[in-house]
Amino acid sequence: MPATTIESLDHEGRGVARYEGKTIFVEGALPQEQVVFSSYRRKPNYELATAGQILRSSALRTEPRCRHFGICGGCSMQHLEASGQAAAKQRVLEDAFWHIARTRPEVVYPAIYGPAWGYRSRARLSVRLVPKKGGVLVGFHEKRSSYIADMDSCEVLPPPISALLVPLRQLVGALSIADRLPQIEVAVGDAVTVLVMRILQALTPADEALLRTFADAHGIQFWLQPGGPDSAYPFHPLAAPSLSYALPDFGLELQFRPNEFTQVNHGINRMLLRRAMHLLQPRPGERIGDLFCGLGNFTLPIARSGAFAFGVEGSQALVSRARENAALNDLSGSTEFAVENLFETTPEMLSEWGALDKWLVDPPREGAIELVKAIGEGGPSRIVYVSCNPATLARDAAVLVHEKGYRLCGAGIANMFPQTSHVESIALFERP
DSSP states (O other), rough: OOOOOOOOOTTTEEOOOOOTEEEEEEETTTOOEEEEEEEEOOSSEEEEEEEEEEEEOOOBBOOOTTEEEEEEBBSTTTTOOOOOHHHHHHHHHHHHHHHHHHHHOSSEEHHHHHHHSSSOOOOEEEEEGGGGTTTEEEEEETTTTTBOOOOSSSSSSSSHHTTTHHHHHHHHSSSTTTTTOEEEEEESSSSOOEEEEEEESSOOOHHHHHHHHHHHHHHEEEEEESGGGGGOOEEETTTTOOEEEEEGTTEEEEEEEEEEEEOOOHHHHHHHHHHHHHHHOOOOOOEEEEEEEEETTHHHOOOOTTSSSEEEEEEEEHHHHHHHHHHHHTTTGEEEEEEOOGGGGHHHHHHHHHOEEEEEEOOOOOHHHHHHHHHOOTTOOEEEESOOOOHHHHHHHHHHTTTTTEEEEEEEEEEESTTSSSOOEEEEEEEE
């Protein structure tokens, strides 16, 4: 097998090298390492490969903590020390700004990062009955495969959830619908953990008894989902607390359903909110837009800081939840919410909202291109943009900087998903 020297990491955490005129993307390799590689996909201009023998190792290489690393597709960067992960993600962000938007942030913010393990408060576990593997598998998919990894623990899940993987395999295997239960969704709140069982066939009374016994023994609440996400309902125990998470810096508590979007890392979310409010600087007398507001994660801290917050979201269910959270925190009088499809934003839509002094934008991976294109002369003086996709952030930054006259004052990453290549980031744009 050939050997090469790794030059950098790409946006998926793969080592990048040049070999015989081709770009080689090598899984499991780090910058400055010399590695033997084995290609599993060849194209005219590039190859995808895996690392074999490491001939010269990086000082940042570390022993993966999870024994399923390399098989499970949930993590791709456990072999890279935590500070190196943050630096690599920062480089991905900066490269995206330059190569896509031809701009650079005036200031690079220090990376936001916290505990590297046991952080994942949301997860979607796949379930499959595989008699050849001895019964039911519960976990994440293998790398580049539809197969489910044969795993009995997960280091990025909270330890109590990791400890449930084997008991859940046994539970599902005992159900009459073991082959009709493809998914278990995990949602961890401050006071309760919910497991949503996606069921394609009704439970028998014996199945229901097994679920009740399991929930009582392990201190969790089961929900059942017989159809789409909106069909999920609490099963047992019915008297469990509501799912919620606290934002202590702002004296807030936000409630949510297990199928509603929340950040997977509550600790990093708190730090990200702290930075967002520092950059946004909400003040009494200002009217600030929180666009793609979800259930109010940024809206309510804006309102608590003294400004009037106007939240916009495409989902009626999430807007209803945001209004409920505003009422729960006595902020109904300083918030307003609207249901709008922000992927089809027009200048006329912005006019209907009334003047907004500043924006907080937190879109999904698709970004906010139509929203930023719609900005006119009366646009916000300051935009804090929270992104989960460096490429669409950079694309939107190109419009803001080169067409709308904003400065890219600063940007930095938040390591929301340690051990993975996922890049969460925050950027500040200002208009003179």
